[in-house]
Amino acid sequence: MLGDDGRCEPRDPDETLQALRDHQAQRSSLHFDAERLRPVDEPFWANLPHCDIFSSIMPDILHQLHKGVFKDHLLSWCTTLVGEDEIDRRFRAMADFPGLRHFRNGISHVSQWTGREHKEMQRIIVGLLAGAVSAEVLMVVRSLVDFIYYAQLQSHTDTTLAHLQSSLDTFHRHKDVFVRLGIREHFNIPKVHFLLHYIEAIRSHGSCDGFNTELPERLHIDYAKQAYRASNRRNYLEQMVTWLARQEAVDLHTSYVRWYQKQAIIPDWRRAGYAIAKNCPLPGTSLERIESAYGATEFLPAFTEFVRTNLPECRFKPNRMDRFDVYKKLTIVYRAAAHGDIAWHKDRIRTVLGKASRGTKKGVAAHFDTAFVVDPDVPIDQRGDSRSVSDTRVARVRVIFDLPQQFGSLPHPLAYIEWYTPLRTKVPDPRVGLYQISPSTQRRRPNAAIVRVDQIKRACHLIPGVARR
Known part of the structure; x- marks a missing residue:
């Protein structure tokens, strides 16, 4: 089951490709059925040299953690358990504090969910649920929030990866509480399963921030939307390229000025x-x-x-x-x-x-x-x-x-x-x-x-x- 914490051997690209070809040739293939493959005639990676497509699937903090595990699953489970009105009341009761978003109207009326809203809620969700749910539910919430925070680190050591694994183990030990409470029937959820592969991906390819789709989505604003708005909408591709080249020149000079200023004495403050x-x-x-x-x-x-x-x-x-x-x-x-x-x-x-x-x-x-x-x-x-x-x-x-x-x-x-x-x-x-x-x-x-x-x-x-x- 996808929701279990057991690990299995990674798929072999050659075996998978052979199973797809056997199925296409209408030859029986136990591997095709066992791996639950789809009938793809010729995968795009079939002729790519030295390509292991399965090891190329990397974590995505934005869609897997913020929007997936947290918003679509964990927050939804807790809202069902506590009640939408009580969740809103607790968000409204949070004290105002610099740098911390205050959801004055609760969260049920948020019209557009972005990664920013998810991050702001993650900062207070553990304390917010204290007293509203059982100790075991709080352990699940805390472990997943800890996992999300550790996964976002821009550099890792064996210690941080050990904490990441410990958070995941805590989640799997206590997750059945949602089944006993009638919130879930199973945890056969692909995004929850993918948490098992985070440590392996970090060790082989580096920290997750380098693969986060939040970066290209943000750059789409800088490199496409703003560049297009700066044009007169005629022959806009040429104007966008010119605008971007000038922006890069300004950014390079700004980076140099900042580097030069850092060589000075540390400010008094x-x-x-x-x-x-x-x-x-x-x-x-x-x-x-x-x-x-x-x-x-x-x-x-x-x-x-x-x-x-x-x-x-x-x-x-x-x-x-x-x-x-x-x-x-x-x-x-x-x-x-x-x-x-x-x-x-x-x-x-x-x-x-x-x-x-x-x-x-x-x-x-x-x-x-x-x-x-x-x-x-x-x-x-x-x-x-x-x-x-x-x-x-x-x-x-x-x-x-x-x-x-x-x-x-x-x-x-x-x-x-x-x-x-x-x-x-x-x-x-x-x-x-x-x-x-x-x-x-x-x-x-x-x-x-x-x-x-x-x-x-x-x-x-x-x-x-x-x-x-």
Whole structure:
């Protein structure tokens, strides 16, 4: 059966070709019936030298994984199991977050499905289904999503391929749950079967991104549609070739300029690990407004403790007359994954107030994003690298501000944060691989603090139901 995890020997092109010719000559061929071949008189690859057509069939991330396994099968099974209305409700309930698409109307009303929509849903589907399906169903969902992410890596090692195989094995161990629940009768699905051949294809031909049909579909826009629109629709082939030649010249010069700029010194924002506005957008903000509008109810005690601990020589004591220069957002910069296509990754952390509705304009909710902040209780010698979050705690960033001049000067702006429960005291949920946390209510230690922005490592997206607010 195609849905099983057992492997079989690859087909032999010579044997297959002989079986086709025997069938054409009306000679009995057990091989023709056993392999379920179709009566093709002369395959196009019959006279191609050194051609093994069966080893030339490569993975297709877009149609096999995004549109096939995920959208047509996995998402359809979960929607049938949970219900379309509940799936839409959970998508609408997702918290807004920079770089993460928010399906405000759910997904049942999406008119045009593209690879982009599938990728955006894959980022949140595991946490979204937590609490709505059984643990075994979650294991299936998580394993397939993990497989999709590992398959998209642009470079592989034995470790990444081992994770890819482990994800596939987990899927096959738990997939029968959909049969027991009456969602499926079998898994005799060609696209599900082809997952067995991904590791072999990667080892023999390289990473899957080189065979993804998403690339030529995208290039069809650049090299055909845009080129045609740039012509006057008469003798358009000649005009398209001329336009493309000029575009290539511009692209070559742009590539050279980018290469030359990379030889310069690393920009300050990369060296510092963050970027912030040069000119403060909200100077002289009062403490009363910070406490009321930003919800920073413990700002004054936290700031007083920060001054006492970090500025012992300061002669001034914080009071309610102090004013602060407040920023709206902070951009955290860190090195991206080694197997990706970008060297640096940026996360935006917003501390933006809401806007009330005026006339026909709808109101806008406030945004106070969460982030991974260096855990003060973790010793310095146990700190991880720039991408590690093992030495951090999750916190909600309420206010980003500069130290007032009367207290001295610091090389970095400050942030008022509200802690969540520590990750080091918890174990990830085995069903989804995520931590379940809640706002900190410790009695012995303050639940809010002032930290330097360079202690904020990266943004953190909290999923309702997994990270309780």
